[in-house]
Amino acid sequence: MTSTGGLSAKTRERLQQELDALRQQRESLAPRLGEDPLGDSADQADLLERAESVSKLDRRIAEITDLLHGGPTAEQNEGLLPSGTRVTLKFEDGDTEDLFVVGFTAEADDELSSLTADSPLGRAIAGHAKGDTITYRTPGGQVSAEIVELTPPE
Template identity: 75%
Template sequence: MTSTGGLSPATRERLERELEQLREQRDALAPRLGDDPLGDSADQADLLERAEVASRLDRRIAEITDLLAGGPMPDSESDLPSGTEVTLKFSDGSVEDMVIVGIAEEADDELSALTADSPLGRAIAGHKKGDTITYRTPAGEATAEILKLKPPA
């Protein structure tokens, strides 16, 4: 059974329309990004602004795609309960301590917040310390190694 992530049919339709519009905007912007302005600094500033717009569009497209894809609904022991602490080592060598929080919760000041239904949270679910996970980012797939996975007390 495919999860809809709790989206109503009207919300799903609205998100699908928004996604289509965003993709059209991104496609229209793409040919202009390759332009190499030989003009003044204003032309170069315009190119930088278009690149920032493209980046924002890419992030929103990825966000909506994830929402429409849905995710595993918390219904088993393998899902990540709120308060689970996780330490990840990313492919660039950086290490980050995080805590799983609910949508309305806030993380401890010392730990980064991570929701269980985010692409990274969904990738962690069902894994254990020592596993390497793959998750989706706006720039493509990324990997991380789970160094610590501690459920709440």
């Protein structure tokens, strides 16, 4: 059985699309790197710039490949909230916040407030249910919140 790497299907799809685009960019730059620079120093500077671009692409390609093929397994995530969990918290000051649990920051959606499963807040929520009050440590001190809603991923 192949590990899904602990990533949600949406994140895997987004990463795969990014990986495909990066590989195309790299393919368009790489053949020109082997060209013999016969021109002036400006041509050589252009060649160095392309080499740096390819190097950056290679690093990101490797990072995404590692995420897709070697992310945390289900066993490593035992005891943590699963990615895709939605939680609504009511804080001591009366403010409420809707959050989306992600396995790691690259999985976060810009449109939603996210927290990682292994963050202090994520760990505080794990094992609790709707109606429970949790406490967790922040740089500013202890914070308490009530779990108003807790919806696991579908």
